Amino acid sequence: MTQPILSLQDAALSLKGNAGQVDILHGITLDVHSGDTLALIGPSGSGKSSLLMLMGGLEQATGGRVTALGRDLTAMGEDDLARFRRDHMGVVFQSFHLIPTMTALENVATPLELAGARDAYARARAELVAVGLGHRADHYPAQMSGGEQQRVALARASAPRPDILLADEPTGNLDEANGAAIMDMLFDLRDRHGATLVLVTHSAELAARCSRVIRLRDGQIAAPAHQDAAE
Template identity: 55%
Template sequence: MAETAIRLRDVQLTLGTGRSTVHVLKGIDLNVQRGESVGIVGPSGSGKSTLLMVLAGLERADKGLVEIAGTPLGGMSEDALASFRGRNVGIVFQSFHLIPNMTALENVAVPLELAGSADAFERAARELANVGLKDRASHYPGELSGGEQQRVAMARALAPEPAILIADEPTGNLDQETGRQVADLLFAEQARRQMTLVLVTHDPALAARCGRTIAVRTGVIHDDGHGSAAATVPAAGPAASPVGDAALPQAAR
């Protein structure tokens, strides 16, 4: 039997208070197997990016089970959760989130240094070479193209050798050709390392490259990618709406 990398049961999340309350996730059930690639799609405001942040351990669910790599996240302290995330989950964001006053090499080394790796810079250099940026290691983010910045971000996510890679609109800020190149690299690394990949995208072509596509609308999974739609849709609450991409964790998109 395949090993389960991600397991969600009745996951619910509400943002805001009073009249501004937004029911973002409304009872999500989801299994993702080890080594599987899953694309999450849905309209803006559907809750798909919030779901991704819950999977990444960057947003806590109000209710339900979130189990990553066999470990329930609900009872963890913030420090324990950060440590667990650093060992098990790599994250690639649409907006790169590189530190502007650090070189590409230093950016990639950050999670390794935080984990206490004695050879952080050697490993970071290998990852940069692996994504084709060996000659750009000493450049700062402002000196790199968008595609190069996203490859640095990918190298940073891959450097700790996580079992699970989470990607939120990884090609969303790139032109079509650069986006295709980044996607090629993303799926090549997922296959080579046999990682579990979960990504959110508005791009049907990118989603189609995943082994399974999950459709989310108004905080509910309407199609789990196995040919079955959600049996019951909770009563509609206030519609989910974007809060913004700048803050971490991200709100519903």
């Protein structure tokens, strides 16, 4: 079998809070292979988003090991992690995280410019067209609906052609119609660019479209099974 694109070996995450140390993830061992579509499901507080953050190097594991594309994320500093994400990962958040003072086109072009792409604006415009927002390229986030903002966020994440696309509750802030449209776009972007897709969701419909489903409970993998429904 080929080397996993993402691998966690006994990964743990503990954070210090006002009440002392809080153990969030315990002994997570998981391999994700190129081309997988993986849904992370489970009740609120089960550690789904924290696990996604470990996979993206947005949180540093406090135990065990996390590797992506053969690189040990647990051994990398913040600057190296930021460059690795820029070159290999796209991340989509529930709350969009668009830059309010930039137009849709500028938001999508920014990671391409940071990566040194000479055709950053042409590629950004093409991604906006792909998500049905070519006509909104010069609009600012405040001038767009939630569904449109999430589409801009998807275009921004996919424009650099990432190897790994991570999505944290990408339909969580959207109504049913916009949520369904974002689901379709996620899988379309994955198909067009060949990215490996890992997403956190409470949507049983979105989870059912993935090739694998992992359920978390109390910071641990409870049961990997296709038949599980999201909670």
